[in-house]
Amino acid sequence: MKNTLSSTFAGANREYVASLAKGLAVIRCFDHQHTEMTLSEVARLANLTRATARRFLHTLHQLGYMESDGKLYWLTPKVLDLGYSYLASQPLIERVQPYTKELCDAIGESCSVSVLDFPDVVYVARTLSHQIMSVSLNVGARLPAVTTSMGRVLLAARGDEEIDELLAKVSVERFTKHTLVEPAQIKGEIQMARKKGYAICNQELEIGLRSLAVPIRNRQGKAVAAINVSSQPLKVSESKLLKEILPQLREAARKISDAL
Amino acid sequence: MKNTLSSTFAGANREYVASLAKGLAVIRCFDHQHTEMTLSEVARLANLTRATARRFLHTLHQLGYMESDGKLYWLTPKVLDLGYSYLASQPLIERVQPYTKELCDAIGESCSVSVLDFPDVVYVARTLSHQIMSVSLNVGARLPAVTTSMGRVLLAARGDEEIDELLAKVSVERFTKHTLVEPAQIKGEIQMARKKGYAICNQELEIGLRSLAVPIRNRQGKAVAAINVSSQPLKVSESKLLKEILPQLREAARKISDAL
């Protein structure tokens, strides 16, 4: 196979700089299973020749993004600066933390803010309540949009046609017995979210986890992010969720909108 | 001036890929003052010709890191994936959140974890307590190592000679009237931190903010990160900080070390 990052594939044109794509691929091949790697391992994972991987590792090292003992290479905290460029460039994200904190304290449940990057939602802020969830998601973590309350309220802002197109091109993973996998069912949930202004996702991602989300709108009324509350069905009833928690969630979303 | 990213400067050698450096510079020129920019603005900020900036913006767009309306360009959430590569590649960071949460709940004060990337410390996890601080720092945020409790305990792990070298090459900003700016004084604080196993930074960054930090050590005993507690001098006395909070902070650091 030809390298998928070379200009023969991704952008067979003169406006595409293949070296940038390769360099980013080198950064991205590090993860929790690959915390430090040899040149050859990087080459294999990033689909580059060893010579090419070497040039990029050396470049990243000279730029301060990569550290090495001469044999193994690993990422430095400077890599966070790249993600920070995005966080800093979104005024919403910079200011949202106090509101999630306030909401979390008021209702005693974990609270998150995410944006849509189809087919995922991406967490941009979190405040955890007391109980430690089985998964602790960092800022930047992704979950499938169609299987989350936040994803559904964000998709609700799109037109029905666009929703059909988007749903057509994702394969939905069945996380639990409750997970909706039929496009028609999911579309129904999204339309319900549009009508009611909120979405509930009941144990579709994980048994024992129910989340409620509402959109955060900018000055133009566009849904730019979503805020949610995660709770346990056994601890918080659905009626309590809608009667007590939903108004507070809406209030938090409104406050954030006003601050934009 | 010649472009500082071209091979004539940063790496005048055949192991340096200038295009990668330029592409990363394009990402990094976005921040809270530059949330969306035209091609020419990017060219100016990243020190590139317009033609070059154009190629990189188009490349980032094709790769999904950049969005555009044809006139303005802005970063997409996919940029967070880059930073996430670093977070995921550090087992420490992936697991630290529950411990900062637990500590924060136990003592009722904000609690953070950071790593050293001299001349800064970089926040990798935070749990805020009730009172909202004047600054809400995201993951990836940086503060000068020499003016923070976490920076000082992390520097304490280095040799005296290395500390002298490091201190010689930073200029220390005087944030408040309490900020230590003399290298000799700072070195004294670092040596004290080494001796006692903790560091206190009393209102040197901001009036009304006192922090206490201890190192987090890996299995080999190396200080790989620091954990701290921020409190208000008027609310928590120094003796309470040392008698009640320090032992809990040490316990949290030990638990994190054990989990590594």
Next chain:
DNA sequence: GCAAAAAAGTTCGCCATCCGAACTTTGCCC
């Protein structure tokens, strides 16, 4: 409101940059 000028955006010939085949070095197995 229109012309002139300046700034922004785009094209394309050329050559420095980056590619990868070939070579050297390392380390593993019997």
Next chain:
DNA sequence: GGGCAAAGTTCGGATGGCGAACTTTTTTGC
């Protein structure tokens, strides 16, 4: 300890990316 496979490095040459020059858009001045 010698042979072999895998990792790491080099360097001649093709080609990807550079930027001067061009076109288009926006601003300025009257």
